[in-house]
Amino acid sequence: MARYELVKRSVALITLTNPPVNSLSSAVRHGIAKTMDRALSDPKVTAVVICGENGRFCGGADIREFSGPMRGPPLLPLLDSIEAGEKPVVAAIEGVALGGGLELALVCHYRIAHSKARLGLPEVTLGLLPAAGGTQRLPRLIGIPAALELITTGRHVSSQEALKLGIVDQVTEQNVCEVAVEFALRAVAKPLSSRRLSALTVPCPPDLDALLEAVTMQIQKKARGMMAPLACVQAVRAAATMPYSQGIKRESELMATLFNSGQARALQYCFFAERTAGKWTLPSGAQWNDTKPREIRSAAVIGLGTMGRGIAVSLARVGISVIAVESDKKLMETGRQMVIGMLERDAKRRGVSASLNLLKFTLSLQNLKDVDLVIEAVFEDMALKKRVFQELSKVCRPTTLLCSNTSGLDVDALAGVTDRPQLVIGMHFFSPAHVMKLLEVVCGPRSSSETIATAMSLGKRMGKVSVAVGNCPGFVGNRMLKPYSDQATFLLEEGATPEQIDKVLEDFGFAMGVFRMSDLAGLDVGWRVRKESGLTGPDVDPKNPPRRRQGRKYCPIPDMVCEQGRFGQKTGRGWYMYDKPGGTNAKPDPLIQNLLETYRSRYGIKPRNITDQEIIERCLFALANEGFRILEDGIAARPEDIDVIYQFGYGFPRHRGGPMFYASMVGLERVLERLEHYHQAHPDVSHLEPSPLLKKLVACGSPPIQKWREHIKTMHSHL
Ligand SMILES: CC(C)(COP(=O)(O)OP(=O)(O)OC[C@H]1O[C@@H](n2cnc3c(N)ncnc32)[C@H](O)[C@@H]1OP(=O)(O)O)[C@@H](O)C(=O)NCCC(=O)NCCSC(=O)/C=C/CCCCCCCCCCCCC(=O)O
Numbered sequence: 167m168a169r170y171e172l173v174k175r176s177v178a179l180i181t182l183t184n185p186p187v188n189s190l191s192s193a194v195r196h197g198i199a200k201t202m203d204r205a206l207s208d209p210k211v212t213a214v215v216i217c218g219e220n221g222r223f224c225g226g227a228d229i230r231e232f233s234g235p236m237r238g239p240p241l242l243p244l245l246d247s248i249e250a251g252e253k254p255v256v257a258a259i260e261g262v263a264l265g266g267g268l269e270l271a272l273v274c275h276y277r278i279a280h281s282k283a284r285l286g287l288p289e290v291t292l293g294l295l296p297a298a299g300g301t302q303r304l305p306r307l308i309g310i311p312a313a314l315e316l317i318t319t320g321r322h323v324s325s326q327e328a329l330k331l332g333i334v335d336q337v338t339e340q341n342v343c344e345v346a347v348e349f350a351l352r353a354v355a356k357p358l359s360s361r362r363l364s365a366l367t368v369p370c371p372p373d374l375d376a377l378l379e380a381v382t383m384q385i386q387k388k389a390r391g392m393m394a395p396l397a398c399v400q401a402v403r404a405a406a407t408m409p410y411s412q413g414i415k416r417e418s419e420l421m422a423t424l425f426n427s428g429q430a431r432a433l434q435y436c437f438f439a440e441r442t443a444g445k446w447t448l449p450s451g452a453q454w455n456d457t458k459p460r461e462i463r464s465a466a467v468i469g470l471g472t473m474g475r476g477i478a479v480s481l482a483r484v485g486i487s488v489i490a491v492e493s494d495k496k497l498m499e500t501g502r503q504m505v506i507g508m509l510e511r512d513a514k515r516r517g518v519s520a521s522l523n524l525l526k527f528t529l530s531l532q533n534l535k536d537v538d539l540v541i542e543a544v545f546e547d548m549a550l551k552k553r554v555f556q557e558l559s560k561v562c563r564p565t566t567l568l569c570s571n572t573s574g575l576d577v578d579a580l581a582g583v584t585d586r587p588q589l590v591i592g593m594h595f596f597s598p599a600h601v602m603k604l605l606e607v608v609c610g611p612r613s614s615s616e617t618i619a620t621a622m623s624l625g626k627r628m629g630k631v632s633v634a635v636g637n638c639p640g641f642v643g644n645r646m647l648k649p650y651s652d653q654a655t656f657l658l659e660e661g662a663t664p665e666q667i668d669k670v671l672e673d674f675g676f677a678m679g680v681f682r683m684s685d686l687a688g689l690d691v692g693w694r695v696r697k698e699s700g701l702t703g704p705d706v707d708p709k710n711p712p713r714r715r716q717g718r719k720y721c722p723i724p725d726m727v728c729e730q731g732r733f734g735q736k737t738g739r740g741w742y743m744y745d746k747p748g749g750t751n752a753k754p755d756p757l758i759q760n761l762l763e764t765y766r767s768r769y770g771i772k773p774r775n776i777t778d779q780e781i782i783e784r785c786l787f788a789l790a791n792e793g794f795r796i797l798e799d800g801i802a803a804r805p806e807d808i809d810v811i812y813q814f815g816y817g818f819p820r821h822r823g824g825p826m827f828y829a830s831m832v833g834l835e836r837v838l839e840r841l842e843h844y845h846q847a848h849p850d851v852s853h854l855e856p857s858p859l860l861k862k863l864v865a866c867g868s869p870p871i872q873k874w875r876e877h878i879k880t881m882h883s884h885l
Pocket residue numbers: 186187189225226227228229230241262264265266267288289292294295296297298421422425426438441442
C-alpha cells in the first residue's frame with residue numbers, strides 16, 4: 167500500500183497506492199511506517215519524497231474505517247515520527263491533499279504542489295476535526311486567522327492560493343515528483359529545525375479573543391446546531407495558547423467527543439449517500455456503469471420564467487449552446503436581459519468570461535429542429551405541457567431527448583403524446599435552478615436506460631447532485647412534503663402558531679421552518695393546485711363537511727390565508743408580515759393569530775399547549791413515514807436517495823443525515839410506536855398510519871439503514 171523506490175541513487179520515493187484516492191487506510195499507514203523506517207535507516211538515502219499513485223497525493227483518512235474498530239498504526243504518532251526524522255522529506259502533491267492527506271504533507275519538511283492540485287482540511291464537513299496534528303500545525307504555518315477559516319469551513323484551496331498562504335513552498339506545472347526529487351536533493355545539506363512545524367511558535371494576533379468570538383458567532387449563525395466547527399475553534403485556540411504537546415492533547419480530546427457523536431455519523435453517512443445516489447439501476451438490469459450517456463452539445467429551454475432562466479444559465483455555463491424559447495416578444499426580451507445578467511454575475515464571481523455567445527432567443531419552436539435535448543419549463547399545467555410535447559415531437563429530429571421540468575406531473579402522460587416515449591424524462595430542478603444543487607431525474611416506465619444515463623450525466627455536468635426517481639404525483643421530494651406540511655397546519659388548528667412550529671424546526675437545524683419556506687415559495691402555488699384538485703374553491707360541494715375533503719381530514723387554514731391576498735413574501739404578507747412586498751424580515755402577524763383564534767372558536771376547537779417534541783415527531787415522523795411508502799412503492803431505490811433529496815432540495819440539516827437516517831437514529835421501534843400513538847389520536851389522518859415497510863423493518867429487528875434495501879428488494883420497483 168506504499169511502494170518504495172530508490173531514485174537518483176539517494177532519494178527514497180514513497181508512493182501511496184490505495185486507489186481511487188490513496189486514503190490512509192490501516193494498510194497504507196502500515197506501508198508508510200515500513201517504508202519510512204527503511205528510508206531513514208538506509209545510509210544510501212539522503213532524502214525522501216512522498217507522492218500518491220494515479221495523480222492523487224492523498225484524500226485523507228479512510229472514512230469507511232471510522233465505523234469499525236481502529237486497526238493498524240495510529241496516524242498521529244506516525245506523522246510525528248516523519249517530522250522528527252533527520253532526513254529531509256518532501257511532499258509531492260498532485261490532485262488532492264485533503265484531511266489526513268494534508269496533515270501528512272504538513273509533517274513533511276517541504277511541500278511542492280502541482281498547479282492543478284487542491285488542498286484542504288475538510289474534516290469539519292464529516293463532523294470531525296483534523297486530529298492528526300492539523301489544528302496545531304496549520305496555525306503555526308499560516309497564522310491563526312487563515313488557519314481558523316480553513317479548518318472551520320473545510321474549504322479546499324487551489325495550489326496558487328496555498329502558495330500565497332504559505333502552505334506550499336513551490337507550485338509547478340511539470341511532473342511534480344521529478345521536481346520534488348530535485349528539490350529534495352538540494353535540501354539535503356540544509357538544517358531541518360525551522361521546517362518542523364510543531365516546533366514553531368504560533369504567530370498570535372493581539373485580538374485573539376475577539377477573533378475567536380467573532381468566528382464562533384458566525385458559526386452559530388451559519389452552522390446552526392453543528393458541533394464540529396465549534397470544536398475546531400477550540401482546537402485552534404489551544405494552538406494559540408498552549409505548547410504543541412498540550413495543544414495536541416486538547417485536539418485529541420475534542421476529536422474523541424466528535425468521533426462518537428451522532429452528528430459525525432450523520433455527516434459521514436451523507437458523504438457516501440451523495441456518492442451512492444448517482445448509482446441508479448433499473449429492474450431490467452441496466453445500470454449507471456454499463457449505460458453510455460449521449461453527448462449533449464446543444465439544448466433548448468422552453469419558457470423563460472424563474473425556472474427556465476436558471477436552467478438556461480446552468481446549461482450555458484458548462485459550455486452547452488442554448489436556444490431559449492418564449493411565447494411573447496416582451497417576455498422573451500425580459501428573459502434575455504435576466505439570463506444575460508445572471509450569466510455575467512456568475513462568470514464574474516467565478517473569475518471566468520461569460521459564455522454569452524452560447525445563447526440564442528426565439529419565439530418559435532420551429533428553431534429547435536437540431537438540438538440534442540429540450541427542457542420544457544412552462545407553467546405547471548398538464549394540458550399546456552402536453553401541447554408543447556406534441557409540438558416538440560413534430561418539430562425536433564427523432565433522436566432529440568424531450569425533458570420536462572415538472573415538479574410533480576405525470577411524466578409518462580407527457581411521453582404518451584410524443585412519437586418517442588423512450589426519449590422522454592423528467593428533470594425536476596429546484597428554484598433557483600442555477601443555485602440549487604438537487605436534480606430529480608424522473609424515470610417514466612418507458613424512459614430508456616440511455617435517456618436516464620444522459621439526464622443523470624447532464625445533471626452531473628451542471629454540478630448537480632442527480633437522483634433517479636420513479637414517476638408518481640410529486641415524485642419523491644414534493645410527495646413527502648405533503649404529510650410534513652399537513653401536520654404543521656393540523657398543529658395550527660390544535661393550538662400552535664406558525665412561529666412556534668418554525669422555531670422548533672429551525673432549532674432542529676432546518677434552514678427555514680415550514681411556514682417561512684411556504685412564504686418564500688409563494689402560497690398561491692399550492693392554492694392553485696388545491697383548487698385544480700377540487701379540494702377548495704367553487705367546485706367543492708357545499709354539503710361537504712368543512713374540515714373533510716375526498717374522505718380525509720382537511721385543514722382549510724392555508725386557503726383562508728390566500729383568500730386574504732396573502733401569498734407570502736412577494737406580497738409582503740403570508741404566514742408572517744414583511745416590511746414590504748419582497749421583504750425578507752419575517753415578523754409574527756397579529757392578524758394571523760386572530761384568524762387562528764376565530765377559526766378555532768368557529769369549529770369549537772379548544773387550543774392546547776403543544777410541546778416541541780410533538781411538533782418534531784408529528785412533522786418529521788410523518789415525513790419519514792411517507793419516505794418508507796416511497797421505498798415500498800419503488801419510487802426511490804434506496805433511503806440514501808431520499809435523504810440526499812431532502813438535504814439538497816429541502817434544507818434538511820445535513821448533520822441529521824436526512825429524514826430516513828434521522829428515523830434510524832431515533833430508532834425505528836420508537837418511530838413506529840409514536841406514529842401508532844398519533845394515528846390513534848387522529849385516525850382520519852392516513853399519513854400517520856405506520857407504513858408496512860416500517861412495520862416490516864421493526865419486525866426484522868430494525869436493521870441498520872444500509873441493510874434496508876435487502877428488505878425492499880422484493881417489493882415493486884419503478885426504477
Ligand atoms: C475530492 C475527492 C478526494 C475525489 O473526488 P472525486 O474524484 O469526485 O471522487 P469521489 O466520487 O468523491 O470518490 C471516489 C471514491 O473514493 C471514495 N472516497 C473518497 N475519499 C475517501 C476517503 N477519504 N475515505 C474513503 N473513501 C473515500 C468515495 O466514496 C468514492 O467511492 P464510492 O464511489 O463511494 O465507492 C473526494 O472523494 C473527497 O472529497 N473525499 C473526501 C476527502 C475528505 O474529506 N478527507 C478527509 C477525511 S477525514 C480525515 O482525513 C481525518 C484525519 C484525522 C484522522 C485522525 C484519526 C484519529 C481517529 C481517532 C479518533 C479516536 C477517537 C476515539 C474515541 C474513542 O472511541 O474512545
